[in-house]
Amino acid sequence: MSKTTANKPKLVQDDPWLEPYTEEINGRISRFQSALKEIESASGSLVDFAGAYKEMGLHLDKRKKRWVYKEWAPEAHSLHLVGEFNHWNRESHPLSRGEGGIWEISLPEEELTENSLFKVQVVGNNGTWDRLPAYARLVEQDPETHLFSAVALNEKAFRWGDKSFSSKKQKKQPIIYEGHVGMGSEEAKVGSYREFADDILPRIKSLGYNTVQLMAIAEHPYYGSFGYHVSNFFAPSSRFGNPNDFKYLVNKAHKLDLAIVIDLVHSHAVKNLAEGINEFDGSDHQYFHAGGRGNHDAWDSKLFNYGKWEVKQFLLSNVRYWMEEYHVDGFRFDGITSLMYLHHGDHVSFDHYDKYFVDLVDWDALSYLQLANTLAHEINPEAITIAEDMSGMPGLCRPVKEGGLGFDFRLQMGIPDFWIKYLKHKNDEDWNVQELWSVMTNRRYQERSIAYAESHDQAIVGDKTVAFWLMDKEMYWHMSKEGENLIIDRGIALHKMIRLFTMSLGGEGYLNFMGNEFGHPEWIDFPREGNNWSYQHARRQWSLADAEYLKYHYLKDFDAAMIDVISQHKTLTVNPAEQLNLDEVNNTIIFKRGDLIFVFNFHPENAIPAYQFWVPEEGDYKIILSSDDPEYGGFNRVNTKMVYTTNEEQKLSIYLTNRTALVFQKVKKKKKK
Structure with a gap:
């Protein structure tokens, strides 16, 4: 491989570690340009090709x-x-x-x-x-x-009312509520597009989220696949209603100033012959690779041939279709680690840069992703594209012309895994604040990411949500405000801290799966033979969060307050965070991001009067959010009315209570008349 070249792409200029791979990164650009030129020569434009x-x-x-x-x-x-x-x-x-x-x-x-x-x-x-x-x-x-x-559809024109909607604000700072239409109902049934639009979208809006990410929209024969085994790429699932019902949902979201992002599964397809496109023309290589290369054994599904003209047209047309026919504002590209590598990421440690540029990389797949991102942003410059990649591919969220793949954001998949590992295997007093800081701030230069504290997968595949790891069966008996329980107290305190810590430090966007904001107590289990085809665990119990006599609403209310603070101060648009204090004795982390100062004391016991820490600007400060407020299930130990003034060493002195998160804002001096 070439170690030097006169033509260094911007991606290499910004990251010297990539210099040995200059030739490969230039190859990304040239392959994309060749593919685009071929398409434009045959079809006039990429958009026309995708029609x-x-x-x-x-x-x-x-x-x-x-x-x-x-x-x-x-x-x-x-x-x-x-x-x-x-x-x-x-x-x-x-x-x-x-x-x-x-x-x-x-x-x-x-x-x-x-x-x-x-x-x-x-x-x-x-x-x-x-x-x-x-x-x-x-x-x-x-x-x-x-x-x-x-x-057979003779589609009548839908009366859209979203002409003035723009996702520009959402793209700058996406705060995403991930949902599943079928699970959206509290009743033990499959929810509908219209029910989700009328009942759930207003909830999402009231919490302060600005983007809705919908899973399992494209048709899939098995409900329990969560939409990952797609059979009909151009058909919104009829389980939830008809196409106009889905348009109603998108239209209503836009009227509420909510962007809609859908899960786009182009990494594989269901292998069923009765429902999907596998062996459609009688061969094993029409849409997919022939032989073993066309099979994803771990997922029991089929793998597309991204270098084939008609396959590229099929998939790119699918991108344009959802954007134009249904006005969606972007996509979460599912499982692209599998797509980008011939080994699909199975049992591979991405511990060397060769893994990204030399070893078993599917160059056709990378070019496809570049084309898909280019197309989405040509159709709508404000489109939001999010990559689900666990490999850490360099340049994933950099412009194609710079050597990247063109995504706007990557999912910070390591963060939810980290939290579950901590909750499973570490005692509270053993939490390492150096590691906490490192995990939250470890992301690629100039590549924006979406942070999230827990994923839907952790509840679907037999694990537990963060709330359930914290409080487990105690949630069934001790969430009434009339009773006291140390496990519940700890769980509520850490649930709030984990979410604010993740949101404020872990990325340039934030994501939550529906119900997790209030600590939904049950796992996700779709109807199947093993549970007598029950919908009991494939729904959301919104009434728990609405009940004033239960403690669930503390978590919901804190979630809304947290989002309001972050949104109003545009915190996620400012990078990087500035570390002010890392105290391993008291398990405390203090940092500044934007115009806010965040204080987290994760210690299970240490509450310290007159705790001092340096701040970058002298002056007066006030607390604008405290997880210890009684309205959020706290113990009211912190005086949020007090004004805190820096001393001669430019330090603030506060009462640092255990298992508490505080957000400070500098008080602006009133101008003299």
Whole structure:
């Protein structure tokens, strides 16, 4: 590899450790430029190339008054359109094969009834199968047979009311509420798009979040997959309603000044033949790599061939589709560690830079991500793209022209893992404040990240939420305000501290999964045979947070107050945080970020009168947030009305109570008249 080059990309200029990989990083740029040039030469522009969804699949040509159905199936022997319109006759409506393996059929408007069910019969080397169109916009499951069919949509124009909405503010400082529509109801059932819009979005708004990240929107045959095993990439899940219902949700979010980001699963696809696109034309290499390379054994799914022209068009069209048809403001790109490396990150330690640039990197996949980010930001310059990557790929959130992949943010996946490790394996008195500081501030130069204290995965895959690790079964019996319990007291105190510490120090954005803000007491368990198909644990008990006689609302109210302080002071837009005091004896961390000073005493016992620490500016300071306030379940030991004045050494002297977080703001002097 080249150690020196006359043409150093900006990514290398900013990070000398990357200099040995200058050639590889320049290769990223040149491969992207070549791919883009090829696309523009063939289609005119990247946006036009990504417009395949307008042509493929089933559409009603209102001018010609005819239905037109197109499907790409290059190695298929024959295709027939079947459905309710022809009584599922598998011979009467053959498709004609055209250039590039695209099959087509045209029907009079009156022959195919709107909202009727249909499929396409494909005869290929793998036999004869009734398949769902690859570009199907809605599929529905039969409640008795459990089989899915596509729905013929003559989509009526939706009356959008979000023309003035802009996600510019959210992109600067995203404070994200991650939700799952089906789990949004308190009833033991699958919630709907409209219920989520009417009942949950106002809750999210009232807490102060500015962005909603929705999981499991694209259709998936198994509800319990949390949307990770996508079968129909262009179909919002019919479990929650129809396409206009989802548009209603997005429209209402925008009216509430909330941005909508959806989980985009382009890292793999469900392997099902009855529902998905696997072996659609009878081969194992139409959308996916052939043979073993096309299988993700750990996920039991299929892997896309990102270097293939039609696959790139399919996936990029999917990006444009969600943005244009549903007005979503961005994407959480799921599982891209698997996408970027041929080993998919399985049992690999990313302990050397060779792992990012030399060893088993999928260059086609990296180019695809660059194209996808470029496309999203061409369609909407204020789009928010977030990468879920556990490898720490350098340049992930740097512009493509600088050698990066073009994401706006990366998820700080190490932070929730760190907190769970601490809560599982360390006594409170053994918490290491040096390690706490290091984990929260360890992120790549000029790459913005989203911090979060806990992930949905920790509750879904048999683990526990932070609240449950802190308080466990005591939550079932001792969350009434009438009773006292030391475990609950500790849990409430640390739950608040962990969240504020993570939000204020861990990134340039923040994320919370729905219900965790008030310490939702139960794990997530989707209906399955093992629980008698129960929805008991696939819902959210909002009434717990609303009940004034329970302590859950302390956590909810603190969450709202924390977000209000961070939002008003634009704290996450300021970097880096300035460490003021790291006290290992008293497990205390004090730092300044923006115009605020944050004080965290994690010690289980040490409460110190007249605790002194230096501040960068002399003057008067006041407490604008205290986790010890009784309205947040604290013990009212801190005087929040008091004005704190620096001494001759430019130090503040405070009562530092144990298991307490305080936020100070400098008092502005009144101007003389």
